Amino acid sequence: PALSAHSSHCGIYALLNAWIFGLETCKLLGFLVYCSLYGSLLTVTALGVQRYVVVVNQRRCAQVQKSHLLVPLWFGALILSIPALVTEQVETKEQWTYCYPQFSSRAQGLAVLLSETTSGFVSFFVVAYSYIRLHRRIRQATFFNNPQTTRLLTSIIVSNFVLWSPLHTINVLALGAICFKKDSLLMSCVNIWDIVKAIAFLNNCINPLLYAFNFHKLCRVCISQEESAYPSPTLEISTVAETMIIN
Template identity: 50%
Template sequence: MEQLNLTAVTSNISSSSELLPSSSMDSRGVLPAVILSLFFLLGVPGNIAVIILKPNFQQLSSMTQSLMLNLAVSDLLCLLSLPLGIYSLLYGWIFGLLACKIVAYLVNCSLCGSLLTIVLLSFQRYMLVVHQLFYNQKKMRLLLVLFWLVVMILSIPDLVVHQLTPDQEWVHCRQQFSSRTQMLALLLTETLVGFASCFIVAFSYIQLYRKVNRAAFFNNPQTSRLVISIIIVFFVLWIPYLTVNVLRVGATALHDERLEKHFAELRDFALALIFINSCLNPLLYGFTSHICKCVNYLNQ
Protein backbone atom coordinates (compact mmCIF):
# COMPACT_ATOMS: atom_id res chain seq x y z
CA MET A 1 0.00 0.00 0.00
CA GLU A 2 2.80 2.42 0.93
CA GLN A 3 4.49 1.63 -2.36
CA LEU A 4 1.28 2.44 -4.28
CA ASN A 5 0.87 5.75 -2.44
CA LEU A 6 4.48 6.65 -3.14
CA THR A 7 3.97 5.86 -6.83
CA ALA A 8 0.84 8.03 -6.95
CA VAL A 9 2.62 10.96 -5.30
CA THR A 10 5.57 10.60 -7.66
CA SER A 11 3.28 10.55 -10.70
CA ASN A 12 1.45 13.65 -9.44
CA ILE A 13 4.72 15.50 -8.97
CA SER A 14 5.94 14.52 -12.43
CA SER A 15 2.64 15.52 -14.07
CA SER A 16 2.72 18.86 -12.24
CA SER A 17 6.29 19.51 -13.31
CA GLU A 18 5.21 19.15 -16.94
CA LEU A 19 3.05 22.25 -16.52
CA LEU A 20 5.92 24.35 -15.21
CA PRO A 21 7.77 26.58 -17.69
CA SER A 22 11.16 25.43 -18.82
CA SER A 23 14.03 27.14 -17.04
CA SER A 24 15.61 27.93 -20.41
CA MET A 25 14.16 29.98 -23.23
CA ASP A 26 13.81 28.73 -26.80
CA SER A 27 16.03 31.11 -28.78
CA ARG A 28 14.27 30.14 -32.03
CA GLY A 29 11.12 31.85 -30.80
CA VAL A 30 12.65 35.23 -29.91
CA LEU A 31 12.27 36.89 -33.32
CA PRO A 32 8.70 35.63 -33.95
CA ALA A 33 7.77 36.66 -30.40
CA VAL A 34 9.06 40.20 -30.96
CA ILE A 35 7.14 40.49 -34.25
CA LEU A 36 3.92 39.15 -32.73
CA SER A 37 4.32 41.56 -29.79
CA LEU A 38 4.45 44.43 -32.28
CA PHE A 39 1.27 43.16 -33.96
CA PHE A 40 -0.42 43.02 -30.56
CA LEU A 41 0.61 46.56 -29.59
CA LEU A 42 -0.53 48.02 -32.91
CA GLY A 43 -3.64 45.96 -33.61
CA VAL A 44 -5.41 45.84 -30.26
CA PRO A 45 -5.75 49.64 -29.78
CA GLY A 46 -6.83 50.06 -33.42
CA ASN A 47 -9.64 47.53 -33.19
CA ILE A 48 -10.75 48.81 -29.77
CA ALA A 49 -10.90 52.31 -31.28
CA VAL A 50 -13.13 51.06 -34.10
CA ILE A 51 -15.49 49.36 -31.60
CA ILE A 52 -15.70 52.40 -29.29
CA LEU A 53 -15.43 55.37 -31.69
CA LYS A 54 -17.26 53.81 -34.67
CA PRO A 55 -15.59 56.18 -37.17
CA ASN A 56 -17.66 57.14 -40.25
CA PHE A 57 -20.42 54.76 -39.14
CA GLN A 58 -23.09 57.43 -39.62
CA GLN A 59 -22.55 57.09 -43.38
CA LEU A 60 -23.13 53.33 -43.37
CA SER A 61 -26.19 51.14 -43.57
CA SER A 62 -27.17 49.15 -40.48
CA MET A 63 -25.89 45.91 -42.02
CA THR A 64 -22.54 47.46 -42.93
CA GLN A 65 -22.23 48.79 -39.38
CA SER A 66 -22.89 45.30 -38.02
CA LEU A 67 -20.28 43.79 -40.35
CA MET A 68 -17.71 46.47 -39.43
CA LEU A 69 -18.21 45.77 -35.73
CA ASN A 70 -18.12 42.03 -36.46
CA LEU A 71 -14.77 42.46 -38.21
CA ALA A 72 -13.30 44.56 -35.39
CA VAL A 73 -14.44 42.05 -32.73
CA SER A 74 -13.06 39.09 -34.72
CA ASP A 75 -9.70 40.81 -35.23
CA LEU A 76 -9.56 41.87 -31.58
CA LEU A 77 -10.23 38.34 -30.31
CA CYS A 78 -7.58 37.02 -32.70
CA LEU A 79 -4.98 39.53 -31.47
CA LEU A 80 -5.85 38.98 -27.79
CA SER A 81 -4.68 35.37 -28.18
CA LEU A 82 -1.17 36.53 -29.07
CA PRO A 83 0.23 36.77 -25.48
CA LEU A 84 -0.35 33.02 -25.02
CA GLY A 85 1.25 32.34 -28.40
CA ILE A 86 4.23 34.55 -27.56
CA TYR A 87 4.79 32.79 -24.24
CA SER A 88 4.47 29.42 -25.95
CA LEU A 89 7.09 30.39 -28.52
CA LEU A 90 9.58 31.25 -25.78
CA TYR A 91 8.88 28.65 -23.08
CA GLY A 92 6.62 26.04 -24.67
CA TRP A 93 2.97 25.26 -23.95
CA ILE A 94 2.38 24.70 -20.23
CA PHE A 95 -1.41 25.03 -20.02
CA GLY A 96 -2.43 21.46 -20.83
CA LEU A 97 -4.17 19.70 -23.71
CA LEU A 98 -7.69 21.03 -23.07
CA ALA A 99 -6.50 24.65 -23.08
CA CYS A 100 -4.48 23.91 -26.22
CA LYS A 101 -7.56 22.70 -28.07
CA ILE A 102 -9.85 25.48 -26.81
CA VAL A 103 -7.39 28.28 -27.63
CA ALA A 104 -6.67 26.79 -31.07
CA TYR A 105 -10.41 26.58 -31.75
CA LEU A 106 -11.08 30.16 -30.63
CA VAL A 107 -8.15 31.52 -32.66
CA ASN A 108 -9.35 29.64 -35.73
CA CYS A 109 -12.88 30.98 -35.19
CA SER A 110 -11.48 34.51 -34.99
CA LEU A 111 -9.33 34.14 -38.13
CA CYS A 112 -12.12 32.46 -40.07
CA GLY A 113 -14.60 35.07 -38.81
CA SER A 114 -12.31 37.90 -39.89
CA LEU A 115 -11.79 36.38 -43.34
CA LEU A 116 -15.46 35.68 -44.00
CA THR A 117 -16.50 39.09 -42.62
CA ILE A 118 -14.23 40.76 -45.18
CA VAL A 119 -15.84 38.60 -47.86
CA LEU A 120 -19.35 39.50 -46.68
CA LEU A 121 -18.45 43.18 -46.36
CA SER A 122 -16.99 43.23 -49.87
CA PHE A 123 -19.95 41.40 -51.39
CA GLN A 124 -22.47 43.52 -49.49
CA ARG A 125 -20.84 46.73 -50.76
CA TYR A 126 -20.92 45.31 -54.29
CA MET A 127 -24.62 44.42 -54.05
CA LEU A 128 -25.42 47.78 -52.46
CA VAL A 129 -23.63 49.92 -55.05
CA VAL A 130 -23.94 47.88 -58.24
CA HIS A 131 -27.38 46.33 -57.74
CA GLN A 132 -28.90 48.70 -55.11
CA LEU A 133 -29.91 45.71 -52.98
CA PHE A 134 -30.69 46.47 -49.34
CA TYR A 135 -31.18 44.11 -46.41
CA ASN A 136 -33.72 44.61 -43.64
CA GLN A 137 -32.97 44.05 -39.97
CA LYS A 138 -34.58 40.58 -39.87
CA LYS A 139 -32.50 39.29 -42.79
CA MET A 140 -29.39 40.87 -41.33
CA ARG A 141 -29.79 39.11 -37.97
CA LEU A 142 -30.46 35.78 -39.69
CA LEU A 143 -27.41 36.26 -41.90
CA LEU A 144 -25.14 36.98 -38.91
CA VAL A 145 -26.45 33.94 -37.02
CA LEU A 146 -25.82 31.71 -40.04
CA PHE A 147 -22.44 33.37 -40.49
CA TRP A 148 -21.18 32.47 -37.00
CA LEU A 149 -22.68 28.99 -37.29
CA VAL A 150 -20.62 28.42 -40.46
CA VAL A 151 -17.51 29.84 -38.76
CA MET A 152 -17.88 27.52 -35.76
CA ILE A 153 -18.42 24.48 -37.98
CA LEU A 154 -15.42 25.29 -40.19
CA SER A 155 -13.22 25.65 -37.09
CA ILE A 156 -14.08 22.24 -35.59
CA PRO A 157 -11.22 20.40 -37.41
CA ASP A 158 -8.65 22.60 -35.63
CA LEU A 159 -10.19 21.55 -32.32
CA VAL A 160 -9.61 17.92 -33.28
CA VAL A 161 -6.10 18.01 -34.76
CA HIS A 162 -4.32 20.24 -32.23
CA GLN A 163 -2.23 18.18 -29.82
CA LEU A 164 0.70 18.66 -27.46
CA THR A 165 3.86 17.79 -29.38
CA PRO A 166 7.35 17.51 -27.80
CA ASP A 167 10.16 19.51 -29.37
CA GLN A 168 13.55 19.01 -27.70
CA GLU A 169 12.98 20.13 -24.08
CA TRP A 170 9.79 22.09 -24.85
CA VAL A 171 6.19 21.10 -25.52
CA HIS A 172 4.16 22.96 -28.16
CA CYS A 173 0.48 23.13 -29.05
CA ARG A 174 0.45 22.27 -32.77
CA GLN A 175 -1.47 20.46 -35.45
CA GLN A 176 -0.89 16.71 -35.39
CA PHE A 177 -2.76 14.60 -37.93
CA SER A 178 -3.75 10.99 -37.37
CA SER A 179 -3.53 10.16 -41.09
CA ARG A 180 -2.65 11.64 -44.47
CA THR A 181 -6.33 11.60 -45.40
CA GLN A 182 -7.16 13.80 -42.41
CA MET A 183 -4.36 16.22 -43.35
CA LEU A 184 -5.44 16.42 -47.00
CA ALA A 185 -9.09 16.98 -46.04
CA LEU A 186 -8.24 19.88 -43.73
CA LEU A 187 -5.72 21.51 -46.08
CA LEU A 188 -8.00 21.24 -49.12
CA THR A 189 -10.94 22.71 -47.19
CA GLU A 190 -8.84 25.66 -45.97
CA THR A 191 -7.41 26.22 -49.44
CA LEU A 192 -10.74 26.11 -51.27
CA VAL A 193 -12.39 28.47 -48.77
CA GLY A 194 -9.38 30.81 -48.93
CA PHE A 195 -9.14 31.04 -52.72
CA ALA A 196 -12.93 31.40 -53.06
CA SER A 197 -12.75 34.29 -50.55
CA CYS A 198 -9.94 35.97 -52.50
CA PHE A 199 -11.94 35.71 -55.73
CA ILE A 200 -15.09 37.21 -54.16
CA VAL A 201 -13.17 40.11 -52.57
CA ALA A 202 -11.31 40.94 -55.80
CA PHE A 203 -14.44 40.65 -57.96
CA SER A 204 -16.57 42.74 -55.58
CA TYR A 205 -14.13 45.63 -55.28
CA ILE A 206 -13.26 45.69 -58.98
CA GLN A 207 -16.95 45.91 -59.87
CA LEU A 208 -17.53 48.47 -57.13
CA TYR A 209 -14.62 50.56 -58.39
CA ARG A 210 -15.98 50.49 -61.94
CA LYS A 211 -19.39 51.66 -60.72
CA VAL A 212 -17.95 54.41 -58.53
CA ASN A 213 -15.61 55.51 -61.31
CA ARG A 214 -18.60 56.40 -63.48
CA ALA A 215 -19.57 59.14 -61.01
CA ALA A 216 -17.36 62.00 -62.14
CA PHE A 217 -17.41 63.67 -58.71
CA PHE A 218 -15.81 60.62 -57.08
CA ASN A 219 -13.33 59.83 -59.85
CA ASN A 220 -10.37 60.75 -57.66
CA PRO A 221 -7.05 59.18 -56.67
CA GLN A 222 -8.07 58.70 -53.02
CA THR A 223 -10.86 56.26 -53.85
CA SER A 224 -8.65 54.45 -56.35
CA ARG A 225 -5.83 54.05 -53.83
CA LEU A 226 -8.22 52.80 -51.16
CA VAL A 227 -9.76 50.10 -53.37
CA ILE A 228 -6.36 49.01 -54.69
CA SER A 229 -4.92 48.95 -51.14
CA ILE A 230 -7.76 46.75 -49.86
CA ILE A 231 -7.25 44.20 -52.65
CA ILE A 232 -3.44 44.20 -52.51
CA VAL A 233 -3.21 43.94 -48.70
CA PHE A 234 -5.76 41.12 -48.61
CA PHE A 235 -3.98 39.14 -51.32
CA VAL A 236 -0.43 39.77 -50.08
CA LEU A 237 -1.26 38.63 -46.55
CA TRP A 238 -3.47 35.63 -47.35
CA ILE A 239 -1.96 34.18 -50.55
CA PRO A 240 1.30 32.99 -48.84
CA TYR A 241 -0.70 30.93 -46.34
CA LEU A 242 -2.87 29.42 -49.08
CA THR A 243 0.21 28.74 -51.23
CA VAL A 244 1.90 26.89 -48.35
CA ASN A 245 -1.28 24.81 -47.99
CA VAL A 246 -1.12 23.88 -51.68
CA LEU A 247 2.56 22.91 -51.31
CA ARG A 248 1.75 20.81 -48.23
CA VAL A 249 -0.98 19.03 -50.19
CA GLY A 250 1.57 18.25 -52.92
CA ALA A 251 4.17 17.01 -50.42
CA THR A 252 1.57 14.84 -48.68
CA ALA A 253 0.39 13.37 -51.98
CA LEU A 254 4.02 12.55 -52.89
CA HIS A 255 4.64 11.02 -49.41
CA ASP A 256 7.69 13.27 -48.98
CA GLU A 257 8.10 13.63 -45.20
CA ARG A 258 11.04 16.05 -45.49
CA LEU A 259 9.03 18.48 -47.58
CA GLU A 260 6.00 18.03 -45.33
CA LYS A 261 8.04 19.07 -42.30
CA HIS A 262 9.60 22.01 -44.17
CA PHE A 263 6.23 23.35 -45.37
CA ALA A 264 4.71 22.83 -41.92
CA GLU A 265 7.40 25.16 -40.53
CA LEU A 266 6.72 27.68 -43.31
CA ARG A 267 3.04 27.62 -42.31
CA ASP A 268 3.88 29.31 -38.99
CA PHE A 269 5.51 32.25 -40.80
CA ALA A 270 2.66 32.49 -43.31
CA LEU A 271 0.16 32.41 -40.45
CA ALA A 272 1.95 35.36 -38.83
CA LEU A 273 1.17 37.45 -41.93
CA ILE A 274 -2.55 36.97 -41.29
CA PHE A 275 -2.15 38.71 -37.94
CA ILE A 276 -0.84 41.74 -39.85
CA ASN A 277 -4.17 41.77 -41.66
CA SER A 278 -5.94 42.05 -38.31
CA CYS A 279 -3.74 45.08 -37.52
CA LEU A 280 -4.41 46.81 -40.85
CA ASN A 281 -8.16 46.16 -41.05
CA PRO A 282 -9.05 49.14 -38.79
CA LEU A 283 -7.16 51.46 -41.17
CA LEU A 284 -8.59 49.90 -44.33
CA TYR A 285 -12.19 49.42 -43.20
CA GLY A 286 -12.76 51.48 -40.06
CA PHE A 287 -11.04 54.81 -40.56
CA THR A 288 -11.62 55.37 -44.28
CA SER A 289 -14.66 57.20 -45.56
CA HIS A 290 -14.11 57.51 -49.33
CA ILE A 291 -16.00 54.34 -50.27
CA CYS A 292 -18.68 55.15 -47.67
CA LYS A 293 -19.21 58.56 -49.27
CA CYS A 294 -19.34 56.98 -52.71
CA VAL A 295 -21.95 54.46 -51.57
CA ASN A 296 -24.05 57.18 -49.94
CA TYR A 297 -23.81 59.45 -52.98
CA LEU A 298 -24.69 56.73 -55.51
CA ASN A 299 -27.65 55.54 -53.44
CA GLN A 300 -29.04 59.07 -53.36
Protein backbone atom coordinates (compact mmCIF):
# COMPACT_ATOMS: atom_id res chain seq x y z
CA PRO A 1 0.00 0.00 0.00
CA ALA A 2 2.81 2.45 0.80
CA LEU A 3 4.44 1.89 -2.59
CA SER A 4 1.09 2.34 -4.30
CA ALA A 5 0.41 5.59 -2.47
CA HIS A 6 3.82 7.10 -3.18
CA SER A 7 3.86 6.14 -6.85
CA SER A 8 0.37 7.51 -7.49
CA HIS A 9 1.12 11.22 -6.94
CA CYS A 10 2.85 11.83 -10.27
CA GLY A 11 0.23 9.78 -12.08
CA ILE A 12 -2.64 11.78 -10.63
CA TYR A 13 -0.92 15.05 -11.50
CA ALA A 14 -0.27 13.84 -15.05
CA LEU A 15 -3.94 12.97 -15.52
CA LEU A 16 -4.97 16.47 -14.48
CA ASN A 17 -2.12 18.27 -16.24
CA ALA A 18 0.44 17.54 -18.94
CA TRP A 19 3.42 15.31 -18.18
CA ILE A 20 6.30 17.57 -17.13
CA PHE A 21 8.63 15.16 -15.34
CA GLY A 22 10.71 13.89 -18.27
CA LEU A 23 11.35 10.50 -19.83
CA GLU A 24 13.37 9.02 -16.95
CA THR A 25 10.65 9.77 -14.42
CA CYS A 26 8.05 8.38 -16.80
CA LYS A 27 9.91 5.07 -17.02
CA LEU A 28 10.57 4.98 -13.28
CA LEU A 29 6.92 5.67 -12.47
CA GLY A 30 5.76 2.93 -14.83
CA PHE A 31 8.24 0.54 -13.24
CA LEU A 32 7.03 1.38 -9.71
CA VAL A 33 3.39 1.00 -10.73
CA TYR A 34 3.96 -2.46 -12.17
CA CYS A 35 6.22 -3.42 -9.28
CA SER A 36 3.45 -2.54 -6.85
CA LEU A 37 0.83 -4.42 -8.88
CA TYR A 38 2.95 -7.54 -9.29
CA GLY A 39 4.07 -7.39 -5.65
CA SER A 40 0.46 -7.44 -4.50
CA LEU A 41 -0.46 -10.14 -7.01
CA LEU A 42 2.40 -12.44 -6.01
CA THR A 43 1.82 -11.87 -2.29
CA VAL A 44 -1.85 -12.82 -2.46
CA THR A 45 -1.00 -15.84 -4.62
CA ALA A 46 1.79 -17.02 -2.30
CA LEU A 47 -0.40 -16.68 0.78
CA GLY A 48 -3.19 -18.62 -0.91
CA VAL A 49 -0.79 -21.47 -1.68
CA GLN A 50 0.65 -21.34 1.85
CA ARG A 51 -2.82 -21.54 3.41
CA TYR A 52 -3.69 -24.46 1.14
CA VAL A 53 -0.54 -26.38 2.07
CA VAL A 54 -0.90 -25.77 5.81
CA VAL A 55 -4.63 -26.24 6.30
CA VAL A 56 -5.78 -28.56 3.51
CA ASN A 57 -2.74 -30.84 3.40
CA GLN A 58 -2.06 -30.38 7.14
CA ARG A 59 1.61 -29.65 6.63
CA ARG A 60 3.49 -27.08 8.61
CA CYS A 61 5.64 -24.73 6.58
CA ALA A 62 9.25 -24.45 7.58
CA GLN A 63 9.97 -21.68 10.03
CA VAL A 64 11.54 -19.22 7.64
CA GLN A 65 12.08 -15.58 8.45
CA LYS A 66 9.63 -13.24 6.80
CA SER A 67 12.45 -11.38 5.07
CA HIS A 68 13.59 -14.62 3.43
CA LEU A 69 10.11 -15.07 1.98
CA LEU A 70 9.65 -11.48 0.89
CA VAL A 71 12.99 -11.18 -0.90
CA PRO A 72 12.24 -13.75 -3.66
CA LEU A 73 8.67 -12.49 -3.92
CA TRP A 74 9.70 -8.90 -4.55
CA PHE A 75 12.57 -10.05 -6.76
CA GLY A 76 9.97 -11.75 -8.95
CA ALA A 77 7.90 -8.56 -8.98
CA LEU A 78 10.97 -6.56 -10.06
CA ILE A 79 11.72 -8.99 -12.89
CA LEU A 80 8.13 -8.90 -14.16
CA SER A 81 8.17 -5.08 -14.05
CA ILE A 82 11.25 -4.68 -16.26
CA PRO A 83 9.22 -4.35 -19.52
CA ALA A 84 7.80 -1.07 -18.18
CA LEU A 85 11.28 0.45 -18.33
CA VAL A 86 11.32 -0.28 -22.06
CA THR A 87 7.76 0.44 -23.14
CA GLU A 88 6.99 3.62 -21.17
CA GLN A 89 7.60 6.64 -23.42
CA VAL A 90 6.85 10.37 -23.49
CA GLU A 91 5.02 11.83 -26.48
CA THR A 92 3.51 15.24 -27.24
CA LYS A 93 0.20 15.49 -29.10
CA GLU A 94 -1.67 18.73 -29.68
CA GLN A 95 0.49 20.61 -27.15
CA TRP A 96 -0.24 17.99 -24.50
CA THR A 97 2.54 15.69 -23.25
CA TYR A 98 1.69 12.12 -22.32
CA CYS A 99 3.51 9.33 -20.50
CA TYR A 100 2.15 5.98 -21.65
CA PRO A 101 3.35 2.59 -22.94
CA GLN A 102 4.37 2.39 -26.59
CA PHE A 103 5.44 -0.79 -28.34
CA SER A 104 8.30 -0.60 -30.83
CA SER A 105 6.95 -3.64 -32.69
CA ARG A 106 3.95 -5.95 -32.70
CA ALA A 107 6.12 -8.77 -31.38
CA GLN A 108 7.11 -6.65 -28.39
CA GLY A 109 3.49 -5.75 -27.70
CA LEU A 110 2.41 -9.38 -27.87
CA ALA A 111 5.21 -10.49 -25.54
CA VAL A 112 4.47 -7.82 -22.91
CA LEU A 113 0.70 -8.24 -22.96
CA LEU A 114 0.89 -12.04 -22.96
CA SER A 115 3.11 -12.01 -19.87
CA GLU A 116 0.77 -9.63 -18.05
CA THR A 117 -2.39 -11.51 -19.01
CA THR A 118 -0.96 -14.96 -18.29
CA SER A 119 0.38 -14.00 -14.87
CA GLY A 120 -2.94 -12.40 -13.98
CA PHE A 121 -5.11 -15.36 -14.96
CA VAL A 122 -2.76 -17.89 -13.35
CA SER A 123 -2.76 -15.89 -10.12
CA PHE A 124 -6.55 -15.65 -10.01
CA PHE A 125 -7.11 -19.36 -10.59
CA VAL A 126 -4.48 -20.31 -7.99
CA VAL A 127 -6.02 -17.96 -5.40
CA ALA A 128 -9.56 -19.13 -6.17
CA TYR A 129 -8.62 -22.82 -6.02
CA SER A 130 -6.61 -22.44 -2.81
CA TYR A 131 -9.26 -20.53 -0.89
CA ILE A 132 -12.15 -22.65 -2.15
CA ARG A 133 -10.34 -25.77 -0.94
CA LEU A 134 -9.51 -23.98 2.30
CA HIS A 135 -13.16 -23.07 2.79
CA ARG A 136 -14.28 -26.65 2.19
CA ARG A 137 -11.68 -27.95 4.63
CA ILE A 138 -12.61 -25.70 7.52
CA ARG A 139 -16.33 -26.30 6.95
CA GLN A 140 -15.68 -29.98 7.63
CA ALA A 141 -14.21 -29.11 11.01
CA THR A 142 -16.88 -28.89 13.70
CA PHE A 143 -14.92 -26.30 15.65
CA PHE A 144 -14.94 -23.72 12.87
CA ASN A 145 -18.52 -23.14 11.82
CA ASN A 146 -18.11 -19.38 11.54
CA PRO A 147 -19.95 -17.33 8.88
CA GLN A 148 -17.40 -14.55 9.39
CA THR A 149 -14.75 -16.79 7.86
CA THR A 150 -16.97 -17.60 4.89
CA ARG A 151 -17.48 -13.90 4.19
CA LEU A 152 -13.76 -13.24 4.56
CA LEU A 153 -12.65 -15.95 2.13
CA THR A 154 -15.40 -15.03 -0.33
CA SER A 155 -14.44 -11.35 -0.21
CA ILE A 156 -10.80 -12.21 -0.98
CA ILE A 157 -11.73 -14.10 -4.15
CA VAL A 158 -14.42 -11.66 -5.27
CA SER A 159 -12.31 -8.52 -4.70
CA ASN A 160 -9.35 -10.07 -6.51
CA PHE A 161 -11.54 -10.96 -9.49
CA VAL A 162 -13.54 -7.71 -9.66
CA LEU A 163 -10.60 -5.32 -9.28
CA TRP A 164 -8.28 -7.13 -11.70
CA SER A 165 -10.85 -8.07 -14.36
CA PRO A 166 -10.90 -4.62 -16.07
CA LEU A 167 -7.11 -4.66 -16.58
CA HIS A 168 -7.10 -8.23 -17.90
CA THR A 169 -10.03 -7.44 -20.21
CA ILE A 170 -8.25 -4.43 -21.70
CA ASN A 171 -5.06 -6.48 -22.10
CA VAL A 172 -6.97 -9.18 -23.99
CA LEU A 173 -8.55 -6.54 -26.24
CA ALA A 174 -5.12 -5.03 -26.87
CA LEU A 175 -3.77 -8.46 -27.77
CA GLY A 176 -6.57 -8.88 -30.27
CA ALA A 177 -5.93 -5.41 -31.68
CA ILE A 178 -2.25 -6.23 -32.23
CA CYS A 179 -2.97 -9.63 -33.77
CA PHE A 180 -5.59 -8.27 -36.18
CA LYS A 181 -3.79 -4.95 -36.76
CA LYS A 182 -6.60 -2.80 -35.37
CA ASP A 183 -4.65 0.34 -34.50
CA SER A 184 -7.72 2.32 -33.45
CA LEU A 185 -8.72 -0.36 -30.92
CA LEU A 186 -5.14 -0.50 -29.63
CA MET A 187 -5.08 3.26 -29.05
CA SER A 188 -8.41 3.02 -27.21
CA CYS A 189 -6.88 0.39 -24.93
CA VAL A 190 -3.80 2.55 -24.36
CA ASN A 191 -5.98 5.53 -23.44
CA ILE A 192 -7.91 3.54 -20.84
CA TRP A 193 -4.97 1.68 -19.31
CA ASP A 194 -4.41 4.34 -16.65
CA ILE A 195 -7.98 3.94 -15.43
CA VAL A 196 -7.98 0.15 -15.20
CA LYS A 197 -4.54 0.16 -13.55
CA ALA A 198 -5.92 2.54 -10.93
CA ILE A 199 -8.75 0.08 -10.27
CA ALA A 200 -6.26 -2.77 -9.90
CA PHE A 201 -4.31 -0.54 -7.51
CA LEU A 202 -7.21 -0.80 -5.04
CA ASN A 203 -6.51 -4.50 -4.61
CA ASN A 204 -3.11 -3.59 -3.13
CA CYS A 205 -4.85 -2.13 -0.08
CA ILE A 206 -8.12 -3.98 0.33
CA ASN A 207 -6.83 -7.41 1.43
CA PRO A 208 -4.92 -6.14 4.51
CA LEU A 209 -8.05 -4.22 5.52
CA LEU A 210 -10.23 -7.30 5.13
CA TYR A 211 -7.97 -9.31 7.41
CA ALA A 212 -7.48 -6.48 9.90
CA PHE A 213 -11.23 -6.09 10.44
CA ASN A 214 -11.66 -9.85 10.98
CA PHE A 215 -8.43 -10.55 12.87
CA HIS A 216 -9.72 -10.54 16.47
CA LYS A 217 -12.85 -12.56 15.70
CA LEU A 218 -10.84 -15.22 13.90
CA CYS A 219 -8.29 -15.48 16.70
CA ARG A 220 -10.94 -15.74 19.45
CA VAL A 221 -12.59 -18.65 17.69
CA CYS A 222 -9.30 -20.43 17.04
CA ILE A 223 -7.91 -19.98 20.56
CA SER A 224 -11.10 -21.20 22.21
CA GLN A 225 -10.98 -24.40 20.16
CA GLU A 226 -7.26 -25.14 20.17
CA GLU A 227 -7.83 -28.46 22.00
CA SER A 228 -10.38 -29.70 19.46
CA ALA A 229 -10.10 -32.64 17.11
CA TYR A 230 -8.06 -30.72 14.54
CA PRO A 231 -5.38 -28.84 16.46
CA SER A 232 -2.94 -28.25 13.61
CA PRO A 233 -5.35 -26.52 11.20
CA THR A 234 -6.74 -24.51 14.12
CA LEU A 235 -3.41 -23.06 15.11
CA GLU A 236 -2.48 -22.32 11.53
CA ILE A 237 -5.80 -20.71 10.66
CA SER A 238 -5.28 -18.25 13.48
CA THR A 239 -2.21 -16.94 11.68
CA VAL A 240 -4.03 -16.04 8.47
CA ALA A 241 -4.87 -12.50 9.49
CA GLU A 242 -1.52 -11.97 11.18
CA THR A 243 0.29 -12.97 8.01
CA MET A 244 -1.79 -10.84 5.67
CA ILE A 245 -1.60 -7.67 7.75
CA ILE A 246 2.09 -7.36 6.81
CA ASN A 247 1.14 -7.23 3.10
